[in-house]
Amino acid sequence: MTQMPVLETARLLVRPFVLEDLQDVYQLLDVELSQADLRTDKMETLTERAQWLQWAVLNDAQLAQLHQPPYGDRAVVLKSTGQLIGACGFVPCLAPFEQLPGFAPGDRLGGASLYSTEFGLFYAISPAHQRHGYATEAAQALIHYAFRYLRLRRVIATTMDDNVASIGVMRKLGMRIENNPSPEPPWLQVVGVLENL
Template sequence: MQVITERLCIRPLMHDDIDWIHFLCIQTHVKKYLFDNRTVSRSWAEVAIANSQLSFTRERFGLWLLCRLTTLRPLGFCGFYYFSAIAEPQLIYVIHPSEQTQGYATEAAQAVVQYAFSTLRRDRLFANVHGQNLAARRVLEKLGAQIQQHPAASQPNPHLVQYSISHTD
């Protein structure tokens, strides 16, 4: 299940993507906002991809690799992923720092959100972002997402801002 946009080829992550996903996830900017400055291991990437593949089999969604359409060179990933403390799958998008600020996150997120609304018939989607990640928050705002919950000291992750996106006909 591949999605093509104006500039991107978006396809489910595969086992062959482990090293590239690990490389992306240990980038300073990615670690800061996605992993609270922790360095994830290669085995984390293996498990994330295996979980994504299982999710595609069971629920028809997971994580997609984002490649530049003209070269098929990877530049990030995007999709829906279950995080341990949250019951609903969360929209996630990660772009390599050298490819940021070019609209790829917005383009990819729009494509997978449209997929979730039209193909999966979801009425509402969720995303949690680090409150200081202004670029990620702008992407969600471009998608029409609304803040559901601001960071609170009582939350398990008090730096996260919760957004939701509702399907409107």
């Protein structure tokens, strides 16, 4: 497997992060999204974000050398200005997916409590650039790559019940929306599923 190339859309570049992105990615992920209450985890310090960024940069090349899927974060950049406005990418999602009606096996032999892995999609756009379709545009580029070049069967996205914007992106992508009948885990309340037909 080779490294995922820079993906280009009408308005965006979806590219690997570089070390020079530190100030911009810190501003986006640890200041803007935290202030907008869009992050549920703790805010990173600049030093912690720098360590994460080093990992993200190395991760891109190392996974390709290991012939593994291109899991990890990518920068969402405006083509017109070069401004970093978001992050997106692929992640292995380990969760009890069989408790969702669309994932349940026919026999249900206790499978609902077992965890399985799905190929996940994620996206986060700066609050200053939301409501312009950038998350959908970046996600569509990732899905096209996943289906055409990785030849995946399906891609999923997960969120919580109250994340209306993320659910809206799922719908715009044409995902089937699955609601978790169980309150646990809290981050697996809504799952968007898109099959490679």
